[in-house]
Amino acid sequence: xxxxxxxxxxxxxxxxxxxxxxxxxxxxxxxxxxxxxxxxxxxxxxxxxxxxxxxxxxxxxxxxxxxxxxxxxxxxxxxxxxxxxxxxxxxxxxxxxxxxxxxxxxxxxx
Amino acid sequence: xxxxxxxxxxxxxxxxxxxxxxxxxxxxxxxxxxxxxxxxxxxxxxxxxxxxxxxxxxxxxxxxxxxxxxxxxxxxxxxxxxxxxxxxxxxxxxxxxxxxxxxxxxxxxxxxxxxxxxxxxxxxxxxxx
Numbered sequence: 001x002x003x004x005x006x007x008x009x010x011x012x013x014x015x016x017x018x019x020x021x022x023x024x025x026x027x028x029x030x031x032x033x034x035x036x037x038x039x040x041x042x043x044x045x046x047x048x049x050x051x052x053x054x055x056x057x058x059x060x061x062x063x064x065x066x067x068x069x070x071x072x073x074x075x076x077x078x079x080x081x082x083x084x085x086x087x088x089x090x091x092x093x094x095x096x097x098x099x100x101x102x103x104x105x106x107x108x109x110x
Numbered sequence: 111x112x113x114x115x116x117x118x119x120x121x122x123x124x125x126x127x128x129x130x131x132x133x134x135x136x137x138x139x140x141x142x143x144x145x146x147x148x149x150x151x152x153x154x155x156x157x158x159x160x161x162x163x164x165x166x167x168x169x170x171x172x173x174x175x176x177x178x179x180x181x182x183x184x185x186x187x188x189x190x191x192x193x194x195x196x197x198x199x200x201x202x203x204x205x206x207x208x209x210x211x212x213x214x215x216x217x218x219x220x221x222x223x224x225x226x227x228x229x230x231x232x233x234x235x236x237x238x239x
Contacts, residue, residue, distance in 0.1 A: 023141055024186040024215075029223030031144055031182055033231045035175035038166045040151045044232030056230055065145045071138035078135070080119040099145065106153045 012070060019067030026060055041110075054107050061103050069096045134188045140181035147178075190215035 034040045042053045073092045081088050122132040151162045165171045193199075194211040206214065227233040 020189060023182070024189040025219055025222040026226055027141065027144070027182045028179060028186060028219065029226045030148070031175065031179045032223075033227050033233055034148055034151070035166070035178070036172070037231075037233060038163070039231050039233065040148065040163070041155060042230045042232075044229050046229045047232070053230065061145050061149065064141055068138035068142035068145070071135050072142065075132075075135045075138070078119075078122065078132070099149075102149055102153075103145075106149050106156065109156055110152065 015063070015066045016070040019063035019065075019070075022060055022063035023067050027064055030060065050110075054110060057107050057110075058103060061107075062100055065099050065103070066096060069099075130188075134185060137181040137185040137188075140178050141185060144178045144182065186219060187212075187216075190219075 042057065046056065047053050069092050073088055076088050077085065122128040147162075154160070154162050190212050191208070193215065194206065194208045199206040199211045199214065224235055228235050
């Protein structure tokens, strides 16, 4: 049981860190291009290789979502939900799983 | 028995520094919102709908986009400020100061942004004449 928890925490913090780097370096440009410049569909030279384009979108969106969800969990603890740590963790992981499934569905059919 | 006093849920309102930390944590809500919004836009475009795209030029949508960008940049810059403390940046044997590391990371952000805009989305950064 303890080793499962350790494995989960290692995975969680590892993906959180990678997602943090992805979010820090790539997300602002994506917000500018997709929302402010109104070009939501990847249409550059990378789009000639759809696999790379899809992989980029998947890593960006799932990495950023994981990173954000991890921090939101700690915000909730800070707001006084630390007594319900297991419940908050379970709920956030279910929400994250739904986002990943949705991202996979959307990106794969692009 | 030692009794540990529970911190108030409003501990983060006590100091300006704490508010800055909490705003950083809160910026994650905006990051997640962008991820969901972008996925919804892609899903809608894929099914032939243009509901969200037709809202792009409206004032509320531009306002939302700027808010998302502001929080995303705040998240990035505070991460860059934090990085040298977690993992000091080295060039050879020289350890970069916090300011230099911040400048290096901001440079990285600009380069990455230009690459993403041009390679992934086909934005013409420099128009050839």
